[in-house]
Amino acid sequence: MTPEQEIELRRRQRSRSQITALLLGLFVVLMFAIAMAKMVINQ
Amino acid sequence: MTVIPLTPVEAVPQPLPADWRDLLALTKPRVMSLVVFTGLCGLLAAPGAINPVLGFTAVLCIALGAGAAGALNQWYEADIDALMTRTANRPLPAGRMTRQTALHFGVGLSVFSVVLMGLATNYVAAFWLAVSILFYVLVYTVWLKRRTAQNIVIGGAAGAFPPLIGWAAATGDVTALPALLFAIIFLWTPPHFWALSLFVRTDYAKAGVPMLPVVAGNAVTRRQILLYTLPMVAAAIAPWPMGLTSWIYGIVAVGLNAIFLWLAVAVSMNRASEPAGMAPEKRLFKYSILYLFILFGALVADRLVLV
Numbered sequence: 001m002t003p004e005q006e007i008e009l010r011r012r013q014r015s016r017s018q019i020t021a022l023l024l025g026l027f028v029v030l031m032f033a034i035a036m037a038k039m040v041i042n043q
Numbered sequence: 044m045t046v047i048p049l050t051p052v053e054a055v056p057q058p059l060p061a062d063w064r065d066l067l068a069l070t071k072p073r074v075m076s077l078v079v080f081t082g083l084c085g086l087l088a089a090p091g092a093i094n095p096v097l098g099f100t101a102v103l104c105i106a107l108g109a110g111a112a113g114a115l116n117q118w119y120e121a122d123i124d125a126l127m128t129r130t131a132n133r134p135l136p137a138g139r140m141t142r143q144t145a146l147h148f149g150v151g152l153s154v155f156s157v158v159l160m161g162l163a164t165n166y167v168a169a170f171w172l173a174v175s176i177l178f179y180v181l182v183y184t185v186w187l188k189r190r191t192a193q194n195i196v197i198g199g200a201a202g203a204f205p206p207l208i209g210w211a212a213a214t215g216d217v218t219a220l221p222a223l224l225f226a227i228i229f230l231w232t233p234p235h236f237w238a239l240s241l242f243v244r245t246d247y248a249k250a251g252v253p254m255l256p257v258v259a260g261n262a263v264t265r266r267q268i269l270l271y272t273l274p275m276v277a278a279a280i281a282p283w284p285m286g287l288t289s290w291i292y293g294i295v296a297v298g299l300n301a302i303f304l305w306l307a308v309a310v311s312m313n314r315a316s317e318p319a320g321m322a323p324e325k326r327l328f329k330y331s332i333l334y335l336f337i338l339f340g341a342l343v344a345d346r347l348v349l350v
Contacts, residue, residue, distance in 0.1 A: 016062075
């Protein structure tokens, strides 16, 4: 792997990690909101 | 003992991981907008009120399911996508992603969307979401698209599921109105896609996809467009005389369908064989997108005014 490819690999890994972290955070918020909504409906 | 001389092994280049923008492109975001809109309209047109969080989750699941189906479609069709100008720059034919990545992404997103739909709303909606994904991937993409000129007719059902899923998410069942919404999109699909395939015919022919103009010619395709428009018009107006909607939807539906029919007649009378002379087909294609947005918008407006 050339140095340029190495840099590109690291850049992609970093951006994918950031997107994954963001999506996981949103998923946690969504699951919390769904749980709250279900609790309100079942009251 | 024989000694095998060691030879230097040539380094095999490792493919770079796919960029997240290419994963997003795999979901066909532009197609998704119509799917999300019709799904949302099905949800809003349903009787009763759904919790906003659960409604949002249902629409999100419909979007993710459509994206997953789009990804699996591109995974299977990478070879023919490479042959068409319109699709040659997609992540797979352009070599920016491995097929395995697309497959894993598509299957993972499919399972996620169906499970989340089941947990957030109900299992009827999750069932229809799963059916729509499987129908699009297995029936349309794998089975029909490369084998028959009727690919669009039956495959169109896959795109007709979202309002039915939205309705099911809100109510837990499927009644006459969502079935009619399904029928409208199902019957709308052939005129919409055949109008497009008339003026991008060379692209489909190059890829060997048996679209109707390629197999049966322009005259037959134009006649079929008109023939499918007639039941579509009937299905689109039907909710009004059946008492499922009020005059608000009825008047909009009559107006929109009169224009659609007029444009379809213009297409049926056109004799041009080159894309340059296919203004009626281009007009019908553009109008058909607007038609669906306004028709479903009118359905929601009808519900909101009545409530």
